[in-house]
Amino acid sequence: MSESNCKCSGGGPGCSGSGGCGGHGHEGAHAPLTRRSFLRKSTLAASGIAALAASLAPLRELTDMPSLQEFVQKHYKELTPSDMEKALERIRGEVQRQYGLRPEIKDLKPMDGVEFVYCLNLTRCVGCRKCVHACVAENNQSRSPEIQYIRVLKMPNGTFDLERGDHDYKTESVPEKGAYYMPVQCHQCKNPPCVKVCPVDATWQEADGITVIDYDWCIGCRYCEAACPYWARRFNFAKPSVPKEKLNPNMAYLGNRPRPKGVVEKCHFCLQRTRAGRYPACLEVCPTGSRKFGNILDPASEVSYILRNKRVFVLKEEVGTLPRFFYYFDI
Amino acid sequence: MTILFAVTATALWRDVWGHPAAPSSAPLLDAQFTNTATLRMSAAELIRTGGDTSGLTCGSCHDEKKKPVSVHFNADGTIRLPEEHKDLVMQHGRNNHCFNCHDPSNLELLKTRDGTTLKVEEGTKLCGSCHGPTLRDWEAGIHGRATGFWDPRAGARVKADCTSCHDAHSPAFPPIKAAPGPNLFRASLAGAREGAH
Known part of the structure; x- marks a missing residue:
């Protein structure tokens, strides 16, 4: 309250109205209004x-409400099909406003x-990290702050101890002697702790x-990020920034x-590629052909x-x- | 109290703390790391795409009918490459003889160990004549690059040839340049501060 010495029981000329005192009928609430107090x-x-x-x-400066x-x-x-069409139209409009191009967005x-x-x-795998960058380009991930879905771990030969993996290796030329490389991304688990x-x-x-994630429904509590044993989920701490000319206009609602x-x-x-029959972007760019993808229900895949x-x-x-993500060896 | 309010109002209005600076402009992805091209071009690709096939026209220098090609060896048993072929690096293990794979009677053809002659764009069959299990994996789409469509109903899967990635004379996959690693603070300090909220 404005006047710390104002007591409900005492009242007096300085006591400010009924605001803090709550009860009716107090003397202070009816103090005469003088020029000074006014x-x-x-x-x-x-x-x-x-x-x-x-x-x-x-x-007033908030624009991303x-x-x-x-x-x-x-x-x-x-969402009914017509609701979805409305939502897609809204997203088309938003992308057009922000990036100046009309995306091909579908709900696949x-x-x-x-x-x-x-x-x-x-x-x-030689650990060249091309998959990481192709993924960022394909999936319109934020460039700054940086968001990447794939982490390539450099592992010393002879161990699977992830504690000894290094995703921050800075070598110019790969592969290095005495190491192998293990890219980690979402494993699309059949029993996903993030969903639970x-x-x-x-x-x-x-x-x-x-x-999948409905970005319009997520409240950003990050429980899923904590639950994932593969550190596959990323949180948008800031508004994602993607250069206009680098935006991939081939989009999917859940993608x-x-x-x-x-x-x-x-x-x-x-999924904007794979649900249309294509291979994922990380596979397309892999120079060694280490990445393989397909339909496990098809025995010929x-x-x-x-x-x-x-x-x-x-x-x-x-x-x-x-997981639906398997690592394998050739030998 | 009034003074405090007035000071606060002025301070907020004048914005004495200042706004956090806008995050630095987003770094662009380097196109060399999103390029989906194969490491090299196989003979079949060169012919198909109309590329530079001057390396495949042996007849412009050699005429085997007039002068059969002879191979010379160094004292240690390694092959001595003539000046014209100095750009070749021979590192194919014990398979170090030109005519293990090339047909001496027609240099523009390849020849397997069992005598089958193959065109230069059929190199995959030649490689497979020794590397059986690898050929089996390649045919299944497991060894090497296969791109395009996983779903045959939607489109074709394109398999790269052996020599799209391997140099037949020195087939080990060479070391390549690594893309930059993760940098969570690639955003400016302001961006990082915004992230800390």
Whole structure:
């Protein structure tokens, strides 16, 4: 309160109105209004309001507030086709305003009889990190602050101890002697801990095995980030910045559309590509052909061949996540 | 109290703390690290794309009918390359003889150990005549690069040839340049401060 010595029981000329005292019928509430007390109170009120207005001034600079339509939009699974068309149109408009181009955005659904599996050849990977950068370009990840879905670990030969992995190796030329390289990204688990902890069902597993995120539903609590044993999820601490001329206009609603600040994102097996039959961007760019991707339900697919014929293992098998991401050896 | 309010209002209005500086402009991705081209061009690719095939026209210098090619060896048993072929690096293990793979009677053809002659763009079959398990993996799309479409209903899968990645004379995959590693503070300090909230 403005007057610290004002007591409800005492009242007096300095006691300011009924504001702090709460009860009715007190003497102080009916103190006569003198010229002196009026001036004091009105100056106080005016300066208080001015301070409040000034402190709220930065709100006027907020430009990334969600639109009303985005704010009232339902959960992804409750959207009717016409709701989805409206949402896509809104996103098209937002991208057009921000980046000056109209994206090809679709809501791609899982395909029937398809379950995606990824296999990575540890014998062949040379640790060049091209996959990391192709992924950033394809999926419109923030360049500054930097967000990358793939981490390439340099591991000393003869161990699987992830504690000894180094993702910050700075060598110009790869591979180095005495080391092998293990890229880690979202493992699209069959038993995903990240989905279990989400308090608002903003992330879930789809029929083709891809765990997706509805960026309009995520509240940014980061529980999923903490739950993931592979450190696959990334949080947008700041508004993602993607140079206009580098924006990939081929987008999917649950995939690589631009994310707002304050939501989690992660690898989604490039669903804007893979649900259209293409290989993911990390596979396309890999110079050694270490990355293999396909439909595990198709016995003729590359990944089926690998699981049948190669020595395969999953990372952190003991945590029971049942990943759809397998590492294998050639020898 | 009034004075305190007035001072606060003035301070907030004048913005004495200043705004955090805008994050530095986003670093662009280096195109050399998002380039999906193969490491090198195989003979088949060169012919298909109309590239520089001058390295494949042996007949412009050699005429085997007039003068059969002879191979000379150093004292230690390694092959002595003539001046014209000094750009070749012979590091294919014990497979170090020209005519293990080239046909001496027609230099523009390849020849496997069992005598089958192959065109230069059919090099994959030649490699596979010794590297059986690798050929089997390659045919399944497991060894080497296979790009395009995983779903045959949507489009074709393109498999790279052996020599799109390997130099037949020195087939070990060479060391390549690594892309820069993660840098969580690539944003300016202001960006990092914004991130700390």
